[in-house]
Amino acid sequence: MEIPVFTLDSFTNLPFKGNPAAVCPLVHELNDDLYQKIAAEMNLSETAFIITINPADTFTTGSRFCLRWFTPTTEVNLCGHATLASAAVLFQYKKNVNPTLVFETRSGDLAVTRKKDGYIMDFPLNPPTKEDPADFKDIIKAAVGNLPVQGVFLSTNMKKLMIRLSDSCDRSVLTGLKVDPVALLSIETNGKVKGIIVTMKGSPECQPGYDFYSRYFAPWAGIPEDPVTGSAHTVLGSYWSKELGKKKMLAYQCSSRGGELELEVRDDGRINIAGEVVTVLQGTIRL
Known part of the structure; x- marks a missing residue:
């Protein structure tokens, strides 16, 4: 064959x-x-x-x-x-x-x-819900160490935990983040979380004008880090659209390979990812 x-x-x-x-x-x-x-x-x-x-x-x-x-x-x-x-x-x-x-x-x-x-x-939109960081303190610590966290959110149907870093953090902090996939696997074993999104506000005033940055880690699916993740942006797009008051956004996933996504949150509960x-x-x- x-x-x-x-x-x-x-x-x-x-x-x-x-x-x-x-x-x-x-x-x-x-x-x-x-x-x-x-x-x-x-x-x-x-x-x-x-x-x-x-x-x-x-x-x-x-x-x-x-x-x-x-x-x-x-x-x-x-x-x-x-x-x-x-x-x-x-x-x-x-x-x-x-x-x-x-x-x-x-x-x-x-x-x-x-x-x-x-x-x-044309993808489904997956809005996350705000969570108490104390409920996820071990996995947050394993993912971002002692970096200041502004909020923690969970998409239950996607099983993706989103950690927003403080606006005081520079993009280099996210780019330089080193996450141990073995540590994540050992902490989260009940199936509630299958992927970790780490995100921060972008620099829309600097060309090309990214609205937000992110990285994505999914060792539970055999992927220590995914370079650029469309499915994660069904969660990210929903969150940042409300946070920034924008329907159209430009996102950058700053893994070592890096990638750019054009997003448009629609009124029908879906998102265009280009x-x-x-x-x-x-x-x-x-x-």
Whole structure:
């Protein structure tokens, strides 16, 4: 069996920046064990599998596809950068003729539309609730040490804990943060938290005018740090939109690779997440 595979860097216009995802377009479904083995072999934060739904459709003509995402250790419910990469494969390499593609996923239907530079994803919004820092003191300590914390919030359905650093902190503090994934795993074992977002207010007065910064850590999903995380911005976008009084925002995830996301919080309870994509590899998996 031969399976085509692409590796693309999402939320960037430069190779080796942004967040790499592997994408495999499939005419027929595989068994779950094989999906997981391929994702472990690719060893990226996510490998996406695009499957045709209607037997009459091709990757060129179809407008609806099934989409599944696997980390090296588990299947996940929502992934932004691999959705962006999947759309790019269909539009760029399969020459899909439709202006918008819809992916059927564990998080419902996700639409991706091509624009002049990159693609726009239509994602659910996941507003977090304010929490008492005392309830999470050990995990906060493991994540940010003694840095001043302005607020702690939890998205219960996404199982993402968001820690906002004080406005007194410089961006370099977030960029230089060293988080021990083993320590996080040993502290949080009850399944309430599956990812840690650390965020801070941006510098909109400085070009290019980022409204907020973040980093994301998910060792529970086999990802010590995710370089640029679309799903985390369904939480971040909701929070910062209310905090800043803005619908449209520009965000930067300041991992070592770094990536830029254009956000628009909509009135219908969803969020547009836009970004660019660069291809770095095209090949074949032989089994």
